[in-house]
Amino acid sequence: MLPLTKEQEASLGLELATKRQEHSDLNAAIDTLTQSQVADRMLLQRLKKRKLALKDRIVQLENILLPDIIA
Structure with a gap:
């Protein structure tokens, strides 16, 4: 996966908070x-059902913004 630009990171961070x-x-x-x-x-x-869909999206966003680092 390509690294995020600062704009993409900010946009995803805002979506996550929302x-x-x-x-x-x-x-x-x-x-x-x-x-x-x-x-x-x-x-x-x-x-x-809406709450569950939101939770799924939150997890997706967290995985994008905070990827697991395998050492």
Whole structure:
């Protein structure tokens, strides 16, 4: 894999921070909905699916920005 330019690194870093914040916000929303008595199961399922997709993207970005160094 080619080394990232500073611009690419900055862009991916910004995306990573944004995805982490969105993941955190979704987590809070899911917790709130789960505790409420009127939780919509379909909405919860969609939110959890979105949260999982975000987590997958976060892992991808972390692997790009912080590759494992094999010594």
